[in-house]
Amino acid sequence: MTVLLALALTLVAALLLLVLTFIKRKSPAVFREIAALTRLKRAAGLAVEDGTRLHVSLGRGGLVTPRGAASLSALALLRQIGEQTSISDRPPVATSGDPVLAALSQDTLQAAYQSAGVEEFFEPASGRLGGMTPFSYAASAMMVTRQEQVSTDVLMGDFGPEIGLLTEASERENANLIAAAHDPAAQSILFASTNEPLVGEELFAIPAYIGHDPAQRASLQVQDVLRWLLILALLVAAGLKMMGVP
Amino acid sequence: MKKRPVATIIAISVGVIVLLGTFIPIPLFATVRLELVQWAMILAGVAVLVGIGNLFSVHFQKIRRREKGSVYSVTLLVAMLATLFVGVMVGPSHAWMQGAVEAIIIPVEASLMALLAVTLVYASIRLLRRRAGLMSVIFLGTAALILLASVSLPLIGEIPFLSDWIRPWLMFGPAAGGARGLLLGVALGALLTGLRALFAFDRPYGGK
Numbered sequence: 001m002t003v004l005l006a007l008a009l010t011l012v013a014a015l016l017l018l019v020l021t022f023i024k025r026k027s028p029a030v031f032r033e034i035a036a037l038t039r040l041k042r043a044a045g046l047a048v049e050d051g052t053r054l055h056v057s058l059g060r061g062g063l064v065t066p067r068g069a070a071s072l073s074a075l076a077l078l079r080q081i082g083e084q085t086s087i088s089d090r091p092p093v094a095t096s097g098d099p100v101l102a103a104l105s106q107d108t109l110q111a112a113y114q115s116a117g118v119e120e121f122f123e124p125a126s127g128r129l130g131g132m133t134p135f136s137y138a139a140s141a142m143m144v145t146r147q148e149q150v151s152t153d154v155l156m157g158d159f160g161p162e163i164g165l166l167t168e169a170s171e172r173e174n175a176n177l178i179a180a181a182h183d184p185a186a187q188s189i190l191f192a193s194t195n196e197p198l199v200g201e202e203l204f205a206i207p208a209y210i211g212h213d214p215a216q217r218a219s220l221q222v223q224d225v226l227r228w229l230l231i232l233a234l235l236v237a238a239g240l241k242m243m244g245v246p
Numbered sequence: 247m248k249k250r251p252v253a254t255i256i257a258i259s260v261g262v263i264v265l266l267g268t269f270i271p272i273p274l275f276a277t278v279r280l281e282l283v284q285w286a287m288i289l290a291g292v293a294v295l296v297g298i299g300n301l302f303s304v305h306f307q308k309i310r311r312r313e314k315g316s317v318y319s320v321t322l323l324v325a326m327l328a329t330l331f332v333g334v335m336v337g338p339s340h341a342w343m344q345g346a347v348e349a350i351i352i353p354v355e356a357s358l359m360a361l362l363a364v365t366l367v368y369a370s371i372r373l374l375r376r377r378a379g380l381m382s383v384i385f386l387g388t389a390a391l392i393l394l395a396s397v398s399l400p401l402i403g404e405i406p407f408l409s410d411w412i413r414p415w416l417m418f419g420p421a422a423g424g425a426r427g428l429l430l431g432v433a434l435g436a437l438l439t440g441l442r443a444l445f446a447f448d449r450p451y452g453g454k
Contacts, residue, residue: 007269014441021447063450064286069436072443075450099297100290104450106300111449125304129297133351135358147315161362168365182432184425191385193369195376200428204435215447219438226434 013222020218029221036196037209040178043152044084044210051089052151054081055175057141057166058105059157060097060134061182067158069204070182071101074157075108076207076216081154082112086121095130095144096157097137102129138162142169155179156206159186167193180206201227253451261444302326388416 047054058074061067078094085092086109094105106127113122130140142165145153153170155163159181167190170177179190180198190197198206201223208216260282266272267279305319313319333343370389373382395413398404442448 003269010265010269010437010441013437014445017438017441018445062290064283064290066436069439070432072448072450073435073439076439076442076448079448099293099300102297102300103293108450124300125307127300128304129301132294132297133355135355139358143315143318147313161366162358164362164365164369165358168369184428187428188385189366189369192366192373201431201435203432204439213447215442215445219442219447223431223434223438226437227431230430230434 009226013226016222016225017215017218020221021215029217031205031209031217031220034196034198034202034205034209036178036198037206039176039196040152040154040206041210043176043178044081047085047090047092047151048088050151052149053088053090054085054092054152054154055141055144055148055150056081056092056094056105057130057153057155057157057159058094058096058101059155059159059181060137061101061158062098063100063104067182070156070158071096071098073204073207075101075104077154077156077210078105079108079112079115080207080211080213082109083116086113086116086118090149091121091123091126093144093148093150094127095137095141096128097130097132097134099129099132101157102127134160134162135165138165141166145169145173145175150175152176152178155181156203158182161185161189164189164193250449250451254446254449257449257451258444258446261440265444298326388421392416 044054056078058071058078061071063071081092092109094109096102096105106124109127110119110122113119131137144150146169150173153175155166156179160183163179163181163186167177167179177194179194180203181187181190182203187199204223205220207213208220263275264279264282267275302323305322308319309316329346336342370386373386391408391412394405395408443450
């Protein structure tokens with residue numbers, strides 16, 4: 001029964017995603033404003049003008065683990081940031097705590113440079129493996145913030161409590177900080193240590209807000225539709241239970 | 247711009263097979279899925295070596311360019327090469343290698359954890375200055391209650407009302423409910439992110 005429900009949910013999500021991506025709508029979808037993401041858009045533009053650097057921390061979620069989705073979403077954002085800031089004097093740097101993710105971050109940045117038509121400026125060292133344990137990764141990402149003239153830190157992906165050290169380092173360097181994490185413990189730390197915390201599924205909404213990719217925007221709309229369906233299902237289930245239906 | 251059609255075809259095919267193997271109880275799909283997942287694990291193992299090469303290269307370049315803080319890079323490379331040499335010579339289960347883990351890595355990680363505790367206390371104190379509001383007050387109040395309920399205070403010991411009633415109610419009531427809500431939202435986001443990769447709307451393997 002559970003497998004059938006999961007299959008049905010996946011099929012509905014896939015169908016809605018395809019329809020909403022390819023359908024030509026008269027009025028485009030409007031999303032509520034998220035202050036942190038408006039700031040991120042502005043920060044990406046300013047980094048190019050100021051010749052400062054954007055640092056994207058992708059976390060340590062391996063793609064062969066259940067935490068991989070957060071990393072995939074972070075890579076989608078890296079691609080967009082890479083396209084927007086690749087012409088900066090100081091191109092963006094991506095650090096990760098997982099070797100597969102580090103390799104993919106290099107590939108993603110290279111694709112972003114190609115897309116922006118400046119592939120000759122791509123440096124493989126801009127996609128780096130920081131460390132293999134949570135705290136060694138945090139220490140390495142903190143060093144990038146401290147030493148490489150970073151004006152904006154984007155922490156997005158799978159982090160644990162060590163994210164508290166990264167937010168502290170960013171604050172010390174007066175860098176703009178935009179942070180979203182997959183793990184509820186990391187989210188609670190972000191609530192205490194950032195000005196505009198991004199909570200829950202907002203992690204997966206970031207690429208839709210920053211870029212103009214129809215698939216990203218459609219994906220966000222499907223998430224909203226499924227969320228309402230889920231709320232409805234929970235209410236119906238609660239009601240049935242109250243009425244004594246097993 | 248390179249399209250990389252082969253990479254795209256491989257990624258989509260593997261994704262579809264793994265998904266079918268999860269949902270459809272046909273032994274062939276399950277076997278192929280298991281095999282593909284094992285290949286992924288082997289590739290992830292190889293990626294560790296590539297990642298270490300990348301780490302070495304980044305820090306070597308820092309030293310060569312005499313960048314700010316390159317003394318840390320020297321320390322890292324010397325430690326990395328020494329550990330690699332000793333590890334290859336005596337094996338990972340030798341007392342020297344175990345000693346390196348127990349005497350260096352674990353204490354350093356523990357000290358960073360302690361630093362994190364101080365950082366979080368400081369961040370919590372600043373929270374009301376940063377974002378004074380009802381949610382911040384609830385957050386700090388809840389954190390303080392859970393802390394008081396979890397520790398044994400000098401002279402008083404545990405406070406029974408807090409540890410027996412308030413903490414379980416907070417943890418298994420509002421906190422568990424909130425965490426489940428967050429996780430449901432995250433799961434929906436994860437599902438859609440996976441589907442975008444499956445339909446090649448997102449291509450983390452480059453191209454487009």
